[in-house]
Amino acid sequence: MMRKVLKENGLSLQVTLTSEEKLESPGSYSRLIRSAVDEAIRLKASDIHFEPTNKGFKIRLRVCGTLQVYYSSEKNIDLKILPDVLRGAMFTTLKAISNIPLGKQSEAQDSRISFTKRGIDVRVNKIPTEFGEKIVYRLFNKNESKKLTDAGFPIETYNDVRSAIQKKSGLIIITGETGSGKTSTIYSLIEEMDRERLNISTLENPVERHVEGVTHTGVTQKLGFSDGLRALLRQDPDVILVGEIRDETTAKLAVRAASTGHLVISTMHTNTALNIPKVFEYYGADQMQLMESLVLGANQRLIRKICPECSTSSDKKGGNFKTVNKSGCSKCSNGFLNERVLLFEYFTRDEINEKGGILLKRSIKELVIELAKKGVIDENEVHRHTH
Ligand SMILES: [Zn+2]
Structure with a gap:
C-alpha cells in the first residue's frame, strides 16, 4: 500500500497517497506512466491505452481520433527481464495509480481519478485480455473551454445554433459517430444558456463534465434513460439534456417533452441529419409532434487538418x-x-416544409468539398465523407 506519514502536533498519521502523488513517486514505472500522461495532455489526446502484449506492454495515445504508439517495451526491453515480470510490475503500479483494486484479475473494473494539478479527470476502465489486464484512460480536461464561440462554427451557423437554444421549447438533435465530438457540442450549448434563470438538468451515461449551475444525473442500472427522463420531467425543467436517444421509451418521452414546453437536447448515432425523423419513426415516436418540435437537427464530423x-x-x-x-x-x-x-x-425549423420534407441548410458534402478546395484537409476525405 502506498502511504505517506503526516506529522501534526507530535502525532503521526498514515494517509493513503492520492493518484497524483502516486503518479509522481520516483519508481521507474511511475515515471513512465507520468511521462505518458504528460505527453497525452500536451498532445490533447482523448485516451491513453495501456496494453499488455506477448513481449511486455505498450502505451498508445489517441490524438485527433487516431492511435499512435507512445512506448513499446519490445523496443526498449532489457532482455534480462522476462515479459511477464515486466508486465506484472508495470500493471501493479498502474492499478495503484488508477485506484483499481488488485486481485479480481478476470473481471472488468472501472474507476475515476483526478490529476488535480494537471487539471485532468480520468475515467479508468480495465478489462482482462489474453496477455493480462488492459487499462484505458479517458481524459477530461477540466479547464478546457467548451464555449459555443470556441466550437469552430462559421458565423451563420453560430447564429442559427444560438437562436435554436434560445427557444423555450423544442427538440435539438446532434448526430454523429463515436468520436465526432457531439458530446462536446451539446455541452457547449448548455454553457451558452442562462444557467441562473433556467432549470437545466442532464441525464448522461456517464456524467463527463460538470457545468456550473446545471444539475447532472448519471444513468445507472437502476435509473436508465427512460426512467430518469420521466423523473426529471416532474422536476419542473426548462431544459433537459439527454446524453443519447437509443430506445423507444426515451425517444417517445423526448418528443412529448419537447412538444409540451421543454427544450430537449440530445444526440443520436446516424450519419446524416436527414435521418433524424427516420430514427424517431423507427422508435415509434409521434411524427407530427416530432416535426413540429424539431428546432435544430445536425450531423457533425471532425476531420484532421493536413500539414501545409x-x-x-x-x-x-x-x-x-x-x-x-x-x-x-x-x-x-x-x-x-x-x-x-x-x-x-x-x-433549422425554417428548412422543414409543411409536408415534413427537410432541406439541409449546410450539408456535409458541401462542407467537405469546400475545405478540400481550400487545401485544409486531404482531398481523399471528400470521397470518404460523401459516399
Ligand atoms: Zn508535415
Missing part, C-alpha cells in the same frame, strides 16, 4: 486541392496536424 508543409498539391482545377504525405515532416505526424476542423451539417 509536406502535403503535395494536385493539379486539379477549381481549387487548391492537396494530398497527404504519409511519411510526414518535422512539423506534423504522418502528414497531419494535431488539429481537427469541425463540419456541421444542419437544418
Whole structure:
C-alpha cells in the first residue's frame, strides 16, 4: 500500500497517497506512466491505452481520433527481464495509480481519478485480455473551454445554433459517430444558456463534465434513460439534456417533452441529419409532434487538418486541392496536424416544409468539398465523407 506519514502536533498519521502523488513517486514505472500522461495532455489526446502484449506492454495515445504508439517495451526491453515480470510490475503500479483494486484479475473494473494539478479527470476502465489486464484512460480536461464561440462554427451557423437554444421549447438533435465530438457540442450549448434563470438538468451515461449551475444525473442500472427522463420531467425543467436517444421509451418521452414546453437536447448515432425523423419513426415516436418540435437537427464530423508543409498539391482545377504525405515532416505526424476542423451539417425549423420534407441548410458534402478546395484537409476525405 502506498502511504505517506503526516506529522501534526507530535502525532503521526498514515494517509493513503492520492493518484497524483502516486503518479509522481520516483519508481521507474511511475515515471513512465507520468511521462505518458504528460505527453497525452500536451498532445490533447482523448485516451491513453495501456496494453499488455506477448513481449511486455505498450502505451498508445489517441490524438485527433487516431492511435499512435507512445512506448513499446519490445523496443526498449532489457532482455534480462522476462515479459511477464515486466508486465506484472508495470500493471501493479498502474492499478495503484488508477485506484483499481488488485486481485479480481478476470473481471472488468472501472474507476475515476483526478490529476488535480494537471487539471485532468480520468475515467479508468480495465478489462482482462489474453496477455493480462488492459487499462484505458479517458481524459477530461477540466479547464478546457467548451464555449459555443470556441466550437469552430462559421458565423451563420453560430447564429442559427444560438437562436435554436434560445427557444423555450423544442427538440435539438446532434448526430454523429463515436468520436465526432457531439458530446462536446451539446455541452457547449448548455454553457451558452442562462444557467441562473433556467432549470437545466442532464441525464448522461456517464456524467463527463460538470457545468456550473446545471444539475447532472448519471444513468445507472437502476435509473436508465427512460426512467430518469420521466423523473426529471416532474422536476419542473426548462431544459433537459439527454446524453443519447437509443430506445423507444426515451425517444417517445423526448418528443412529448419537447412538444409540451421543454427544450430537449440530445444526440443520436446516424450519419446524416436527414435521418433524424427516420430514427424517431423507427422508435415509434409521434411524427407530427416530432416535426413540429424539431428546432435544430445536425450531423457533425471532425476531420484532421493536413500539414501545409509536406502535403503535395494536385493539379486539379477549381481549387487548391492537396494530398497527404504519409511519411510526414518535422512539423506534423504522418502528414497531419494535431488539429481537427469541425463540419456541421444542419437544418433549422425554417428548412422543414409543411409536408415534413427537410432541406439541409449546410450539408456535409458541401462542407467537405469546400475545405478540400481550400487545401485544409486531404482531398481523399471528400470521397470518404460523401459516399
Ligand atoms: Zn508535415
